[in-house]
Amino acid sequence: MPRDTTPTMTSVEGSSDEALLARYASGDGEAARLLVDRLAPRIHRLALRLLQDRAEAEDVTQEALLRLWRIAPRWVAGGAQPSTWLHRVAVNLATDRLRRRRGVGLDTIDEPDDPAPSVVDTMIEGQRLRALDDALALLPERQRVAVVLRHLEGMTNPEIAASMGLGVEAVESLTARGKRRLTELLMGRREELGYRG
Amino acid sequence: MTGEHEKSADSGLEALFAEARQAPPSPLDAAFRTRLIEDAARLAQASRIRRPGLWSRLFARLADPQRAPGVAGVAAAGVAGLWIGLSGPGMTGELITQVWQGVAPAAAWSGDETAVFTQSGSDLLALLGDEEP
Structure with missing residues (x-):
């Protein structure tokens, strides 16, 4: 009987964010789903608190994640955690939007x-x-x-x-x-x- | 606000902040979550389409000496080795002869290279004696 080499749900779910990102980069769609569930709600809450606008918060969350997917194949293991990186990107995207709203610098x-x-x-x-x-x-x-x-x-x-x-x-x-x-x-x-x- | 009240209010606020930091975020709206997952799938697909296969990438590197000069050198050495191997010992012997004789034409060589090694030492001495005036 051939051995099933497909990773079980449990083993994938127990993976670190970084490992999931590597799996995504190698074509594992399940890894992307797990990363969305792990990282996106927190990013969305942050964006919503900063922007006070649900649509804009969703835009920021989506854009931040798009950047994460794009960088996934070049992600350097052992550096910043994906959650930290994503947080930083989301803060920058949100504060940029706030600046544009005002038309001038926040200061x-x-x-x-x-x-x-x-x-x-x-x-x-x-x-x-x-x-x-x-x-x-x-x-x-x-x-x-x-x-x-x-x-x-x-x-x-x-x-x-x-x-x-x-x-x-x-x-x-x-x-x-x-x-x-x-x-x-x-x-x-x-x-x-x-x-x- | 008195000092005592202020201190108490501060600690209350700090406790509320701590509670907020620990609280799990609300789940995403289902449609939004689906959109995020679809984004990931779309980008992964686009990335696979753009990314050439292993052999294509290898040949591309071999064909570009600026990107991989070491690999190009190895490839050139391989081609040279293949040519020497296919050309056989006869041609190699001729090549050696030409090199040893310097500028002298190959036709001036009366025998072949194997004849030199089949002659005995005395024959060689006799040949040298014949050349004396």
Whole structure:
């Protein structure tokens, strides 16, 4: 009886992202499906938080993945992880879009005082993460980008500064102001969100 | 906001950030997911069409000395070896004769190269004696 050399679902699913990318480059369509399921939702969430526009977030996710597929045959094993690489590409694509939206650099327009009402009115009860996303959506754009990249994506201030085309001090200022505003927006629902004090 | 309240609010926000970092993202919209997978398949297909086969790539390299000078040199040496092998020992012997005789025409050689080695030492001495004045 001939031995079945086809990799089992389990062995493929247990592969690293890098191994899956190599499999994709050698023509394994299943590897692409697994990579999409592993990497795309996180990238899409990041893009959505930055851009606050579902269609644009999908465009960014799609473009970032297209770049990953294109580079797959030349991917250098042992370097950056595909997830890290994809994250960086997505951040750059999203911040480029934000710049184009404004028509000028992200650093050239003063942040207006945000006139939006408290997020309390629109928050779904008990859903803290939804409340956070709602509050983020109400932040001025640059503050939102800085807070998301610093506190939700774990990027360093110099990395954020490079992505946004700003100085490190400007990023620190934006992050601090963004956090203050978030606190104000979420303050009214502290007990509902499960935080006491 | 008092200092105490501010500290408490900060810790609450930090906790919320930590929770958000740990939370798994929502699954993709099914149609969007399908589109992403189709993109991957389309690019893989295009890549296979563009990529020539192994032999095509090998011959292309052999034909291009600028891209693979070492390989081109090996190929040239192989062709030369093949020619020598096919041309046989007779022609090789003639070639040696011509080289040894320098500019002298091959016709001036009275015997053949094998005759030299079949003569004994005394015959050779006799030949040398005949040449003395």
